[in-house]
Amino acid sequence: MSLSPRFFERLKSWQDLVNGALEHMVPRLSGPAARLTEAMHYSLMAGGKRLRPILVLAGAEAVGGSFQRLLPLACAIECIHTYSLIHDDLPAMDDDDLRRGKPTCHKAFDEATAILAGDALLTHAFRLLAHEDLEAAFPADRLFRVLRLISEAAGLYGMVAGQMADLLAEGRPVSPEELYFIHHHKTAALIRASVLAGAVLCGADPEEERALSDYGWKIGHAFQIVDDILDLEGDEETLGKPVGSDLEKKKATYPALYGLEGARKEARALLQGALESLELFGPEADFLRDIAYYVLERKL
Amino acid sequence: MSLSPRFFERLKSWQDLVNGALEHMVPRLSGPAARLTEAMHYSLMAGGKRLRPILVLAGAEAVGGSFQRLLPLACAIECIHTYSLIHDDLPAMDDDDLRRGKPTCHKAFDEATAILAGDALLTHAFRLLAHEDLEAAFPADRLFRVLRLISEAAGLYGMVAGQMADLLAEGRPVSPEELYFIHHHKTAALIRASVLAGAVLCGADPEEERALSDYGWKIGHAFQIVDDILDLEGDEETLGKPVGSDLEKKKATYPALYGLEGARKEARALLQGALESLELFGPEADFLRDIAYYVLERKL
Numbered sequence: 056m057s058l059s060p061r062f063f064e065r066l067k068s069w070q071d072l073v074n075g076a077l078e079h080m081v082p083r084l085s086g087p088a089a090r091l092t093e094a095m096h097y098s099l100m101a102g103g104k105r106l107r108p109i110l111v112l113a114g115a116e117a118v119g120g121s122f123q124r125l126l127p128l129a130c131a132i133e134c135i136h137t138y139s140l141i142h143d144d145l146p147a148m149d150d151d152d153l154r155r156g157k158p159t160c161h162k163a164f165d166e167a168t169a170i171l172a173g174d175a176l177l178t179h180a181f182r183l184l185a186h187e188d189l190e191a192a193f194p195a196d197r198l199f200r201v202l203r204l205i206s207e208a209a210g211l212y213g214m215v216a217g218q219m220a221d222l223l224a225e226g227r228p229v230s231p232e233e234l235y236f237i238h239h240h241k242t243a244a245l246i247r248a249s250v251l252a253g254a255v256l257c258g259a260d261p262e263e264e265r266a267l268s269d270y271g272w273k274i275g276h277a278f279q280i281v282d283d284i285l286d287l288e289g290d291e292e293t294l295g296k297p298v299g300s301d302l303e304k305k306k307a308t309y310p311a312l313y314g315l316e317g318a319r320k321e322a323r324a325l326l327q328g329a330l331e332s333l334e335l336f337g338p339e340a341d342f343l344r345d346i347a348y349y350v351l352e353r354k355l
Numbered sequence: 356m357s358l359s360p361r362f363f364e365r366l367k368s369w370q371d372l373v374n375g376a377l378e379h380m381v382p383r384l385s386g387p388a389a390r391l392t393e394a395m396h397y398s399l400m401a402g403g404k405r406l407r408p409i410l411v412l413a414g415a416e417a418v419g420g421s422f423q424r425l426l427p428l429a430c431a432i433e434c435i436h437t438y439s440l441i442h443d444d445l446p447a448m449d450d451d452d453l454r455r456g457k458p459t460c461h462k463a464f465d466e467a468t469a470i471l472a473g474d475a476l477l478t479h480a481f482r483l484l485a486h487e488d489l490e491a492a493f494p495a496d497r498l499f500r501v502l503r504l505i506s507e508a509a510g511l512y513g514m515v516a517g518q519m520a521d522l523l524a525e526g527r528p529v530s531p532e533e534l535y536f537i538h539h540h541k542t543a544a545l546i547r548a549s550v551l552a553g554a555v556l557c558g559a560d561p562e563e564e565r566a567l568s569d570y571g572w573k574i575g576h577a578f579q580i581v582d583d584i585l586d587l588e589g590d591e592e593t594l595g596k597p598v599g600s601d602l603e604k605k606k607a608t609y610p611a612l613y614g615l616e617g618a619r620k621e622a623r624a625l626l627q628g629a630l631e632s633l634e635l636f637g638p639e640a641d642f643l644r645d646i647a648y649y650v651l652e653r654k655l
Binding site (some may be wrong): 077082084086087088090091092095123138142147148165166167168170172173174175177178179181182184185187190195196198199201203206207209210211212216218219220222223224233234237240 | 382384386387388389390394396438442445447448465466467468471472473474475477478479481482484485487490495496498499502503506507509510511514515518519520522523524533536537540554
């Protein structure tokens, strides 16, 4: 199957929607904080695909929700994702100079500014999750569930634990269980929380939640496997960073453990599983289905 | 006036209460995340005075609230404070090796672990603010207000902006306005939010809120001025770090701009102002009054 031009048009229009909302929801301050908000916007606007915020909106659509009112939630998750990239790129962490063809935040500014820009993006994400418009539009109990869902997926039960495990695994052979732990926490947890968060706010029933959670885990793992493959054989110009950097850093990756063919096979199996998770939905989940293909076939 | 032994007994018992709650509310994980939660607990338990969580409880008491149910909020604010210390101590920031007589987090562990421990503490703070017990005990609209209050005080409108301004001011003369900006954002914002947050949750009326907000700003500024004074003439053994480090780093401080006597005078004036802010309260605010003296007279 190949993705239709209509999918890419829709993807582009949702990306534009998210970009406009981010510009609006992350302020640009003057005075001594100007450098801080400049660094935040620099990294926010560095050409991200907006996969996670789009999953928020698509998850809501799958359960019949109207997604216009979800923009603070979608932007909050993109702020969390962007903070994690800024901190991961730091010299003490992955020490990357380029991301999507542009200097990383600590290269464009400096290390202290990059640390603070990440801290401010993470904090601002929770300011957005407590947004007056969300409070007015959705029942409070759902909002609290979403706050717990996202803070768990992003923090010590999720993404930060995954990054810790990734660093601890560098330079030595890892077991399949360790690699699974890393992918599950570092990447899949926030992707799964994104799909689920929009749906929970819009009143998904337990069966729908289970299905979307399963879909989210599967495309989350597939996303990281494809990332590992692209690092080995992607196009440097499209990726905007040197190919082979995982190998050079002796990072734990799926192809290193299972070979390129094994990695491709697993990514396809996850896609298949993700599509099966959506069986209880009708055409209202077609965009989620297309996103699963997109995650598998992306070049960036 | 000197503080009574009863004040110190009460302070100690509230510190113990907060310490016990922190141990309980910040998990210790096994597996790859063990190092992460170990670093978080290392810095959380490094001998902090627990001023901010105690202000949460004392602010609630001033408006007649029962503070037992506020512990997740109190712990959340201590997590935010601790994350800010860990990140401020990093080599790219203030580059400090010692805090309260113990190696800083990046010295005891390593830089990457310290960055991640800070990130996880900040994220976990919001997990605690969305705690099931808070949701059950307090009206949702108050909880959302507190979420906004704290995320603004900690992020780009508050603490992080203050740290950015502090770094930008290093090594050059600063104006009184710049110094005020730094103290206001870096230190006073979170202290003021602490006093206010407990009171807001417990249903403070607008007049009480204004009074506690004013008290909070004033003791927040006094706290930072006293900090600057202690850095110049405190006792190294009590402080657990070298005296004169602000001078060495050419930090913007109150005594540098106004002299030691000027700094002492301003701290006393702020104490007086803080006590006046509390005039509408009776004995239920006595602990807040004592804390104001304590902030001024502390040696640590």
